[in-house]
Amino acid sequence: MKKYYGYAIASSELEDIQKVCVLCWGRLGDVLLRVPVIEALKQRFPQAAITAVVDPVGKKALENHPDIAEVVIFPRIKKPLLRYIISTIKNSTYLHAQKFDLCVNLYSGGSSPLITRLTGARIRLGFDHTKALRKANNLLVKTPGFCGQWTKALGTKLEPLGVTAKQIRCGSSFYCSEKADAYAEQTLPDMDAGYVAMNLAAGEIAKCWPVENFVRLADRIHADYGINIVVFTNPGMEQFSDEFRRLDTNNTHTVLPKISLDVDAAVLKRCHAVVTGDTSIMHLAFGVKCPSLILFTYTRPENVVPDDCPYISCFIEDTDNINECGKPSGSIELSVDFVYKKFAELLSSSKPS
Numbered sequence: 299m300k301k302y303y304g305y306a307i308a309s310s311e312l313e314d315i316q317k318v319c320v321l322c323w324g325r326l327g328d329v330l331l332r333v334p335v336i337e338a339l340k341q342r343f344p345q346a347a348i349t350a351v352v353d354p355v356g357k358k359a360l361e362n363h364p365d366i367a368e369v370v371i372f373p374r375i376k377k378p379l380l381r382y383i384i385s386t387i388k389n390s391t392y393l394h395a396q397k398f399d400l401c402v403n404l405y406s407g408g409s410s411p412l413i414t415r416l417t418g419a420r421i422r423l424g425f426d427h428t429k430a431l432r433k434a435n436n437l438l439v440k441t442p443g444f445c446g447q448w449t450k451a452l453g454t455k456l457e458p459l460g461v462t463a464k465q466i467r468c469g470s471s472f473y474c475s476e477k478a479d480a481y482a483e484q485t486l487p488d489m490d491a492g493y494v495a496m497n498l499a500a501g502e503i504a505k506c507w508p509v510e511n512f513v514r515l516a517d518r519i520h521a522d523y524g525i526n527i528v529v530f531t532n533p534g535m536e537q538f539s540d541e542f543r544r545l546d547t548n549n550t551h552t553v554l555p556k557i558s559l560d561v562d563a564a565v566l567k568r569c570h571a572v573v574t575g576d577t578s579i580m581h582l583a584f585g586v587k588c589p590s591l592i593l594f595t596y597t598r599p600e601n602v603v604p605d606d607c608p609y610i611s612c613f614i615e616d617t618d619n620i621n622e623c624g625k626p627s628g629s630i631e632l633s634v635d636f637v638y639k640k641f642a643e644l645l646s647s648s649k650p651s
Contacts, residue, residue: 328583469604472585482564
């Protein structure tokens with residue numbers, strides 16, 4: 299097949315796209331910010347069945363999405379080695395047997411070029427920044443810069459298929475199960491006073507605002523607005539919620555137990571707002587359109603700003619910390635007063651008219 303490079307492929311070659319494979323490995327937040335790209339693919343090829351290939355952590359992000367016909371868990375952890383080899387052979391064989399018309403690599407790194415080739419898809423679409431990607435794909439797109447909105451940047455990969463940047467929505471989508479909604483309704487019954495969720499932890503410590511600041515903010519919101527505060531417990535980072543309990547000496551606020559991603563999302567749907575750092579809960583909140591106050595203590599807002607969710611960023615540039623795009627990163631020096639004022643703005647702007 300002729301190699302294309304950033305140009306629209308002939309429409310005759312796209313007429314019979316019936317089966318699409320999307321390689322979507324990565325952390326939970328990475329998967330959620332790719333959802334609008336998958337949705338744009340489905341809009342472009344409404345007749346196609348889309349299979350998403352994810353790490354185990356990514357399954358919950360996509361399994362209830364109506365645009366995705368199948369989620370394939372394809373672990374990439376290489377220890378123990380024998381199990382990894384057997385799993386890779388099994389999953390690669392399964393994907394090849396599906397006879398995909400189109401494979402879109404939304405991950406790009408690691409073993410994804412090899413798996414792209416092993417799918418045997420008729421059209422294999424990817425970025426061009428490594429030799430492995432150039433060899434694996436027969437439809438190439440020039441790799442964009444990732445100094446702006448990341449979902450838009452990823453969406454440029456679809457341009458040869460006739461999908462423009464304007465058709466790529468920024469944000470995410472998440473669909474809760476009925477069981478999760480029922481749990482959230484039972485757990486958060488006081489909708490008259492309402493709820494504000496707080497997420498304390500993040501995958502990187504640099505993204506974490508001090509827990510004592512969260513407690514002070516929670517006390518102030520509860521005192522001034524009468525709103526109930528619920529705090530997420532993050533698996534593997536329980537020390538943050540434990541510290542919140544310790545500092546909440548009057549036991550005023552509710553710390554939730556460890557719950558599934560599905561239930562996290564259902565809880566967010568019942569909240570007036572969420573206060574969180576730049577982490578997976580942020581993307582989840584965007585997915586269920588929960589008004590979001592995001593504390594950018596290390597990253598920058600423009601990378602993730604959503605189109606369709608009430609949102610305010612708390613961001614102060616740290617001029618001593620310049621990122622790879624030549625811009626100052628966020629500073630952890632966000633005062634409680636500053637964040638509280640931003641919260642008041644969010645609450646005011648997101649009230650139904």
